[in-house]
Amino acid sequence: MREQLNITGTQLNYYFICKRKLWLYCHDITFEASSDLVKIGKLIHKESFKRNKKEIRIGNISIDHIKDGVIHEVKKSDKIHEAHQYQLLYYIYYLKRLGITTTGLLDYPKLKKSVKVVLTPQKQEFLEHTIKSIQTLTSAEKPQKPEYTPICDKCAYAEYCWS
Numbered sequence: 579m580r581e582q583l584n585i586t587g588t589q590l591n592y593y594f595i596c597k598r599k600l601w602l603y604c605h606d607i608t609f610e611a612s613s614d615l616v617k618i619g620k621l622i623h624k625e626s627f628k629r630n631k632k633e634i635r636i637g638n639i640s641i642d643h644i645k646d647g648v649i650h651e652v653k654k655s656d657k658i659h660e661a662h663q664y665q666l667l668y669y670i671y672y673l674k675r676l677g678i679t680t681t682g683l684l685d686y687p688k689l690k691k692s693v694k695v696v697l698t699p700q701k702q703e704f705l706e707h708t709i710k711s712i713q714t715l716t717s718a719e720k721p722q723k724p725e726y727t728p729i730c731d732k733c734a735y736a737e738y739c740w741s
């Protein structure tokens with residue numbers, strides 16, 4: 579069961595965004611550092627929460643910050659809420675497996691809103707199924723073929739997939 583903690587929050591996030599993106603990222607094909615949108619996201623994160631404690635790394639996870647026992651994940655927009663939600667649920671699950679019970683808040687500072695995230699038994703079951711799917715998918719020899727969705731327009735891999 580330990581292998582269920584071998585993935586990262588980013589991998590969980592990408593699973594819900596695009597399975598091809600997940601495979602490329604897991605095979606060290608990355609363009610995120612040069613993406614303007616990624617730079618904007620990082621700036622929002624830094625400016626909105628600079629008074630809070632710095633990022634906390636525990637094993638494979640990297641938590642934005644913890645306040646009053648609640649773990650926070652900061653995001654630019656809520657357009658891919660499901661991906662954000664399961665990334666944060668994975669952090670809650672990860673800590674639970676280490677004996678720490680907590681809840682989460684997804685913070686959208688640009689939208690001035692926060693969404694509470696709780697790991698219910700149903701969500702945990704779905705999360706464990708998702709983790710197994712990620713492990714199967716990323717061990718495949720080749721990535722999935724690109725399939726166009728509106729997310730492609732803002733994806734750091736767009737040129738790689740579509741040129």
Ligand code: SF4
Nearest residue numbers: 596599730733736739
């Ligand atoms: S450009 Fe589209 S198909 Fe390619 S990795 Fe990004 S989201 Fe996936």
